[in-house]
Amino acid sequence: MDPRASMRDPVHVRSWLRYAFTYLYVFRAVVVSICLTLALIGWFSHVDWLFNASLCIAIGELVESSYYITVMRWGQRTGRLPAG
Numbered sequence: 001m002d003p004r005a006s007m008r009d010p011v012h013v014r015s016w017l018r019y020a021f022t023y024l025y026v027f028r029a030v031v032v033s034i035c036l037t038l039a040l041i042g043w044f045s046h047v048d049w050l051f052n053a054s055l056c057i058a059i060g061e062l063v064e065s066s067y068y069i070t071v072m073r074w075g076q077r078t079g080r081l082p083a084g
Contacts (some may be wrong), residue, residue, distance in 0.1 A: 003051070010054070015074075017072065017081060020043035020072065021072065024065050024068055024069050024072075025069070027061075027065060028061065028062065028065040028069075031057075031058075031061045032058050032061055032062050034083065035054045035055070035057045035058035035061065036054070036055075036058050038050060038054035039051050039055045039058060039083075042054055
């Protein structure tokens with residue numbers, strides 16, 4: 001029996017996708033929230049580097065995680081990935 005066969009099992013793939021979506025949504029919420037909070041702290045305390053770094057990281061992580069979620073949803077719509 002091929003040890004990779006269980007990885008291709010539709011139930012296993014759906015489970016993996018559910019965990020991946022959960023991770024991406026939680027990661028996006030936590031990281032972007034923390035970065036925006038730090039950006040506000042940097043803004044009000046006049047710490048330019050903290051404001052700039054936090055804002056850049058927040059925008060970057062928001063765009064990147066949204067891209068991954070969009071690609072995975074596209075894969076589900078086109079049948080390349082099983083529906084959740």
